[in-house]
Amino acid sequence: MRRTKRSTAIASAFVALAMIAAACGGDDEAAPAPEPTPAPAPAPEEPGDPIAIGALHPLTGGLAQDGIAMDEAAQMAVDDINAAGGIKSLAGTELTLISADSQGSPDVGATEAQRMIDEGVVAIIGAYQSAVSINVAALAERSGVPFVIDVTVADAVITDESRYTFRIQPNATDNGVFGVQALVEMAELAGVEISTVAHLYDQSGFGTSIHDALAAEAEVLGIEIVEKITYNPFDVSDLTTELARVEASGADALINTGYYGDGVLVARGLNEVRPDNLKVVFGVASGAFDVDEFPSDVDGAGEYFFNSNYHYDATSARVQDIRARYEERFGKPMRTAGVLAYQAIEVIAQGLESAGSADRDALRDGISGVVIDDPLVATSGPIQFDESGENINARPIVMQVLDGNIRQVYPVNFKEADFVFGQVPWRD
């Protein structure tokens, strides 16, 4: 139901081929094509066959929950666009989504991306895990198929040579840089002195790249990183010793970068170790501190925790509408990853609008010129891509756990509530 059946896709491709053949045959024989005109092709008057977009996410495996939610959100975006009249510059041509399962594995991901390209998708969104995204990006670059990344922070996905790869969310460097900047700015606003921090982070590529950016920026800002501690989020079952090191370091603030399970361990462990020195616990791209279940899962131990992360803009009326409809349709709340997938489809649709063509190269040019003024994700301005394909206005925003709820608190234009700085749950 949710996905286009493969057989249908193949059948429609055949029908399309037959029609093109018929059309060409007629045209060619009647009048050979004149010399090519450089002017853009005039918009057709009749809607064409649906334009296929590929969605590649981990639909099975450990990260399937987000992957499935992203796939659902992408389908919803396609349905919304179609309901609103399709691609107007193509006479209302509708979109259709081809879904694929990367299984979280790069080689399966590449095979599936190739399959979708074979089936004629004009662009691909995805792919969540960095290893998969890097692989798909390489394929997209070499095949000339636009690839719009919904979620993947690894810097390496986009290089200076990238032409067909686009990313809406902030990359790892931006996450690290803006995260520590936000910490400093908020401390100044609150009049609390933060001069030393401890960084506790996941040892994989994700945590490492964020740490590197964060450490460089901290040096610029005159903040000393007095302790850096790594752990493996997939086998850690206790962080008490690590948190004792944080206490012993005397740091003013603890920055944590990691996933959900370890974020829970951090919150619980802090309430046991109760470091006196810490004025604030601040997540930078933490996978736990801005998740709705987090405050209740740790039973209040996460109160006042901040998290600087890419996030949907909860203050936007459009986001509220989409999230409400998503929840109604799929029976679960829509998280940031889903909103980003929705946004990625919108970017492609916009690209198609301005290209006025379903040709992949034209679409690439279309996407690179896109300006989305009312983004669904919190940014510092419209969604616009630079030469390499990074969104120049991509920014993380800061959320805080307040009274057991996740609230957007900073910057002020995304503010849902006033932040409380200098508080930790184990000190009342």
Added chain:
Amino acid sequence: MTEASPGSEPQAASNGPLLEITNVSKRFGGLLALSDVSFSVQQGTIHGLIGPNGAGKTTLFNVVAGTFAPTTGKVAYRGADITGTPSHRMASLGIGRTFQIMKPFGSMTVHENVRIATYGRTDSTEEASTEADAVIAMVGLERWRDRSAGELPTAGRKRLELARALGLAPNLLLLDEVLAGLVPAERKPLIDLLKEIRSTGVTMLLVEHVMQAVMALSDEIVVLHHGQMLASGSPRDVIDDPRVIEAYLGEEHRHAEG
């Protein structure tokens, strides 16, 4: 892997004994398994090594075969010290052995089993194959040549053990209870085979339980008891030695004769 055939080696100390065991003791942890054993084996003879269960026969056998080194003492072969030589080097010295618990290469045919041994004697695979066939014919396993070694019945496996050791064209053959586990009807042809092998000039050290066979085959016999040498000499001498009769032979001898 193995060096040239033993026949080509200079016959060092050709008038001395082929194998000389001098004051060998072996200790396992706190327990003394062999205590000060000395004897020598002359070229071209069959030397029997007997003793009741737990006398240290297998330990001595393993010391000679290089499976493990003695705690003290020395083993000399053709006058050269070979104490503790790794077992794979023994083969190149011309010493072949069989195992009490038969150890065929179960995934190979009988012919391939033997060819593993004959490979060491030649560079040509074809020659090795021919040699292997000759040995197989000698031990009477032709009919099983291309059958999997794992399928052989016990008597066949004993012959295969022997065939593989013979495949090395050894000077000295160490035989660990080749007759054990066979019914009397199967023993006779094997004893004949061993005699035939001796006639080709191969020296043998025979660890054996089956008295009848040892008596029939051996030129010299060494009796071990509690890890010590109790007696040695010709089968007649040994069998008449009252200590041997008392310590070991008594019952079994009667049993064997009966």
Added chain:
Amino acid sequence: MQETLQRRLSGIDVNSRAIILIGLAALFVPQFAAGSNLDVATRIVLFAALSSAWNIMAGYAGLFSFGHAAFFGIGAYATAYLLAVQGISPVVGLVVGAIGGALFGLLLGYLTFRYKLRGAYFVLTTFAFAEMLYLIAMKFSPINGAVGLRVPIRREESWWWMQFAPNSPNYFYLMLIYLLITLVAINMLMRSRTGQYIVAVRDDEDAASALGINPLRSRLIAVAWSGALTAAGGTFYFQYLFFIEPPLAFGPNISVEILLPGVIGGMGTFWGPLVGSGLLIILGELTTSFVRQPPEFLSFLQGRSGLDLALYGALLIGIIMFLPRGVYGTLAHRWEVRRERQVHRAEASSRDGMKEQRDD
């Protein structure tokens, strides 16, 4: 002329003839499989080769490795470092990686022999070595630590740089060459005296030593060949995937992916890993597409995560329970038993006086 060819062919053993046939047949695969199907075929060929390399150790030498990711990762990272950091061709990386894999194999082989680690202990040692390399690679900055390395994209196609247009059949041919070289190498090794010594040591180390075989030497040869060929696979995988990071190179999943085709197809058989690789990857594709589009009455299963891997696990259990020699191994064994029985019967009847039958 034809006769000569036939005579020449009959001088080549059965496996070599089959390798030539497979090579010839595979040349046409890109004619029939394009796009993602060619991708699937490429993966089948790659894992068939990797698992064959693993089979030298686990199957022929009886050294069950649960950490072949160590060799694989050494090959992948040798190439990745030389290419992505130093700008040196993967052809050089291939050689360096293979030598590295062989050397690591010698180290592993020596240590496990020296300390007499067998059975469960050997399995756990190989696992531990791969895990240690993984943990070290995660923090080793010259190879970019946890972040990983990627293949610099070139504009032109090149065999020297092992880079082609996406969807180019050359990737398939590259893996095919790797597979064929691996198979020829294994066939030559296992038919040689050394190879038979390796099997003899596997069957019974004591008996083999008593026949003059140095068991350590045999073992080291097997482990070095296995390590070198597996490391070569790491090179090709990196070129094919464009990216490597420690979990992709040294992760325990890689070890399992390398050993499964051999186990499923039949350990210690020449064709087992090939059969297993084809079977596993095709079945994987089928279950994935089944879960993607289940039949009407099972539509509630659509998109449920976990189903395909649960089926995969059940399949693995089933094959081990019912085909303990692996798919190809079991078939080959049945055929062998039947042939032996026929030989036996023929012998019996010939002994009964029907001698003329043998003269045919």
Added chain:
Amino acid sequence: MDNSPNVAAAGAADDPETVEITDSGASLMTDAERRERQIRRVVGVIVAVTVLSLNFEQIQLLTGPNRSVLIQATVTGILIGGVYGLVSMGLTLIYGVLHIINFAQGALMTVGMYSAFSLVSRFGFDPYATVVFTVAFLFVIGAIVQGLLLNRIMKESLEKQLLLTLGLSVFLENVLLLLFSPTPRAVQLPYARGSTSVFGITVEWPFQVFGAVASLPRTIAFFGAMALAGLLFLLLQRTSLGVRIRSVADNPRGAALVGIDVQRTYILVFGLGAACVGAAGALVLPFLSLEPTTGESFNVIAFVVVVLGGMGNVVGAILGGLIIGLTQQIGGIIFTGQSNLLGVFVVFVLVLFLRPNGLLGRAH
């Protein structure tokens, strides 16, 4: 003149089974010499590694005002080590009797955790009350696995059995994924932050020891693990069932000859091994967040612990668990910048090479 020890020695040497052990191939050393040399080498390596890794800063870390970190690492190491011991106990029992490396041990633990979680979240059970159920439930699952699957391939090679448990682990994890989705779950311990009175002594949680903390759920898990280890030990040493299990472990053929149903004992042992991780699952649930892959992370540690303690040695598993817990925690502060598992693997490899029968193991 002759004395009986000699007889025993010679007898042992003539017994082919025993010869296997001392069969040292090429080596010229006696066992005692070799052991001494190995022990010397272990000590040497440990000293060298320690000296090399302790630069000035770290020595300061261990002696200066940061001593509390070391104390915390020790406390945490012991507490988590107890849990490692409990997880490994089941694994070592299964290996000791069945000679199977059970890769599904972690997945079975996750099954235990999810069953405990369901009881807590659906029926409002106290998390610790679920232990009774998870132990029984996992015992049944373990017994079914052995009876239905593993018993039929007991004659196959070690690798086949290992791969079957690997398949089982993939199967179980993904069935859990199907049933519970990958959403991380957690349960609350309502009394985790109160105080407890035992024999008139009131303890405030989390408990403070020399500036280190021990939280209530971890402390309960530790003592629970110790109690269960004690029970298992008594079961093996003091009951007829234990005698039966031990005799099957020592010599299955002999056990069968004296009328012990070996297959049924196998079923029982796998059931017990699974029950151990069932208990472990319930005990760790209050301080871990739960996903279908949670138990898997204990697998690797458990293998290390089992080898360290001696394969098949239940007391060794507890000791090994504590050592690994401490190695991991203290190693983490000594080898800063490296994964704290690296130290664990270094210990693992050293033990494999130099003391493959484990710290408490005997040759078997």
